[in-house]
Amino acid sequence: MMEFDLFREYGPALLRGLSVTIFCWIVGTACAMALGFVLALVQRGVSARPVQWILRAYVEFIRGTPFLVQLFVLYYGAPMLGLRLDAMPAGLLGLTIYGSPYFAEIFRAGLNAVPVGQIEAARAMGFAPATILRRIMIPVMLVSALPALVNFSIILTKETVILSMITVPEIMFETQTMMAETFAFAESTLVLALFFWVFVETISRIGRRLERRATHYLLDRS
């Protein structure tokens, strides 16, 4: 017997959790992308050995450890070293750090795929490096990188549930509360799964639209 009446009582809390999840995903993904982009630029533009070495160590460390472990380090470990973060800031910082090397790799590959000749044409005309990056390299890079960016952003939606482990009141956290108090496992987890499915589907639709818009000039339309 499914008891969906329970949602009358737990609905508001779940909705709050839902909005926290969406908020964490948006902020976390945006910050991870920004940090990833900076990492890609540094990797491309700074050839100094120590910088490259630190960068590689960072990327390998982050990719080589589970997200949950990183969150625990930030939330439970860092206070011992003097960095005391509330659950929400720790969670957002965690998402940023966790996502950054993957985004960096996507941006690095995308920037490398910009045809050298298009950059040379701008250099030969006297464009400043920052202008070349902003006006030529980023728009051209986005076309090839967009599918991978959307894909990893979708992966990050599902990683947000791990924030419940450090008490961020997102949808997983609220669902667990409901389960503990009502034992309505089937109802609550079904709703949780349904929510993520709709969430991810929405993002991938938006992603496909973005891809179409970014690549419209490549299509041979009369």
Added chain:
Amino acid sequence: MTLAPSLTGTVNPASARLENVCKFYGEFQALKDISLVIPPGKVTCLIGPSGSGKSTLLRCINFLEEYDRGGIWIDDRLIGYETVGGRRMGGRALREMRRDIGMVFQQFNLWPHMTALQNVAEGLERVKGIPRARAHEIASEALAKVGLGDKTGNHPSRLSGGQQQRVAIARAVAMQPRIMLFDEPTSALDPELVGEVLGVMKQLAAEGMTMVVVTHEMGFAAHVADRVVFMERGELVAQGSPAEIFQNPGDRRLAAFLQGYLERNSLEL
């Protein structure tokens, strides 16, 4: 094409002077002590077998390729270094010099996310600081002059190779350069599209632009060039007027190169 309106307005053509230019890729020496004078307002064609260093030399003139020894002067200003054998020139000074040097590439190198109009206007806006409305005006005039007045809204993917190359020429010319470099501008084109690009180049030459052209089009070199320079294996082997080079090739290697060219082209008939 001679009836078309002036491409450039008034040009104040620059000269270029190369002295003992050397370029190394590791152990390999791509340019061996090249000295050459590019006279102002004239067309200089660089010919020679592939791998002879002619494109490398051309790319040294705007310092896209960094030469290692010697000096290259645009008018009387050294490009790339503060003094001969001295420190690298600052980025700002180099960019300022490059504004005077237009370049056209074998692969056109248009920016694919911009329309033809935006491709031409971009440099006017971002490098010269011309307001957008005025930049678009200049750009659409420049495109009209190369016969593409009806294609201003097309992205490069919707233009033929010949049209793309004409956009690229308009993009360079709109910046009002004082010297133009052409790196095999027709080599990537289908044979039937070569003529339209060479036509625009001839008009540019007639207007008194200083032009340095790396080309395999011997007809263009013979009929349009004022000076022809033959290179092989990184060396400048011979230079002279087209008549001197094509009708009376004294040098053995030059004679062999021209003979090979003639044989290939008669076989194609």
